Amino acid sequence: MITQATSAQRRTPPAATGGARNGYLSWLAVPALLIFIGFGVIPLVGVLFLSFTSWDGLGEIHLSGLTSWQSVLSDPGLPHALWITFLVMAASWGFQTPLSILIGVFLAGQQRYRAVLAVVFFIPLLLSQAAIAIAYKALLDPNFGLGAGLHIDLLVQDWLGRPVLAFSVVIFVVSWQFIPFHSLIYQGGVRQIPRTMYEAAEMDGAGRVRKFFSITLPQLKYTIITSSTLMVVGSLTFFDLIFVLTAGGPGDATRVLALDMYKRGFQANLMGPASAIAVILVLVGLALALLLRRLGGRDPQASQMEGA
């Protein structure tokens, strides 16, 4: 929900400037705007309101001032959940980005089997997160899973029962699902790099590695920013996968902010504090998106296209 909200916001300004030049074009934004207001802005206002109330989801909604905020901010669970969320964000970024770039660069090449591999790589993205989580849970079962079935002792671990292992499994499964998507973005990015640059480098005697670090990587700067924004903001909302895979456990080792919010709201019946966490999630998401835009430089319109 929040990813959509923020990405929709990011898309709105270009539409508006386009509208200044072509009057009727701005009308084209109306349907999207209505959906955004109906499913993004109005619920956000509702959540903000709920965060100043106490409500168990059953009875009357009582205004309670700042009590929900006080209970959330003074709960040691909040910094822990924030820390876990940050770790998930950092680890999944650090794991996915290099692999996505490498796969993207590879897929952008001219090899014959490339198209087939691209389709194969893409499959994980087509599966639902809940289905992936259930499948991995079954595979990782220490007694009836893959390791036990094939008698590979290395794979027989308490995968979801030890904090560090469970966290690593979450990162692995998330990456397994989303690397194809980011590879696709990088593939597009690499294809846009002018051939002439590589030809010039080859004449100067640059090898594969040199070309990658001196041409491909710098030219992918904006692609990296786009992909990173999607990863970072997206990782704030990881919920279904973690909920099904570990349910936040063992203990609270994988209890990210989104999961903390759900547990408070729908399992502990504390809608007020849950809404306060939702507001925090929105703020963190917005701040990160803005920060990443800043990192992209003052002039995001600057083109790297050939002849520009």
Place this chain on the structure above:
Amino acid sequence: MGLPLGAALAACGTSGPAKPGGGASGGGAGASYWYLSVQPQEGVRTRAVERFNKANPGGQITGTPFQNDAYKTKIKTAIGAGQAPTIIWGWGGGTLRSYVQAGQVEDLTSFFDQNAAVKDRLFPSSFGAATIDGKIYAMPCETVQPIVMFYNKTAFEKIGAEPPQSWGDIMDLVPKFNKAGIAPFSLGGQSRWTNMMWLEFLLDRIGGTEVFQAVFDGEKNAWSNPAVLDMLTKVQELVKANGFIKGFSSITADSNADQALLYTGKAAMMLHGTWTYGGMSQDGGDFVPGGHLGYINFPPVDGGKGDPSNTVGNPGQYLSISSKATPEQKEIAKKFFAQGVLTDQEAKEWVDTGGVPILKGANSAWAGSKDAEFLDFVYGIASNAKVFAQSWDQALSPTAAEVLLDNISKLFQLSVSPQQWVDNMNAVIGQ
């Protein structure tokens, strides 16, 4: 983020009962009834409604089944949105209390006073979880499900041991089974409430029922009772001695993997609800029919104050009437309670699923049944128990239950000490 999800669920709530015609808000002649899916239990519930509808053409009930975990969230949201079905299926206890406090369910005390016969045929112990502040808000129904200790007889024969008679025996058996390469206890630890059953029994055997009663009554620092510390220490001792199967925190009860560990002989014992009997006879091949499944009540703890006949589990399931229903719908629901719930035919069908209906004298219904021995055992536990305690997570409010389950999971992870556990839990008493 909380709101849109709630709104979406509430939206489902309206379409759910409305589709089959005459739902909660329909206002027509019919009453609606939501209950749990999954066979064979779902079939028994559906047929009970069908029989009632056939006998009462004037007042029909429309039943809608839901899957267990989805139901827990959905019923809560539907009640909060004023879209509850006429008849609300539930587990009683803390959840029922939250409905009562929100004024969402009918007080049935006078109904039971006027229809003493309806009340008298049921197990008296089943009414505890239906009673809030001295008033009855739900009709007990279906089956009694105590938690018992199952064991694999083959595993015990292999190491030449007898089932444990005391906590000391359990701790003695642990190294013996581990040496033989068999896990002493199966446990679906990721589900958390599975771990909780150990705490419930141990605390009852060590300190008696008064200790948890004090927590339930909201007494300040009730968890600080020394019996609690003793119980928590014993649990962690069992974990440290590798009493539970390796990787238990990765196993869930939903997948029935914990039962599979017992019937495949990878684990020797399992503390679990009697509802797992049906699953084990279905999936375990020769395990149950071949007589390899043994069962005992949880053994006493040496020097403990608790009565060893006491048990824990689900004393029954519960039906409440929504206070938002029309008077006609309420009448139909009450008629269903009086004439349609636990009829002789329904009781027989529960027995066929391996369950013990909460009827006095139910044991006459299973003479000659292939599960008679097990049913006798469950009936014996249920009718002899001085106290049939409700599962803690059902007895406490949802808010306190969530903190409890969280801390229990950390206790089994050895990431909190018994004293920290007590402090964490004292902080949410009465919430």
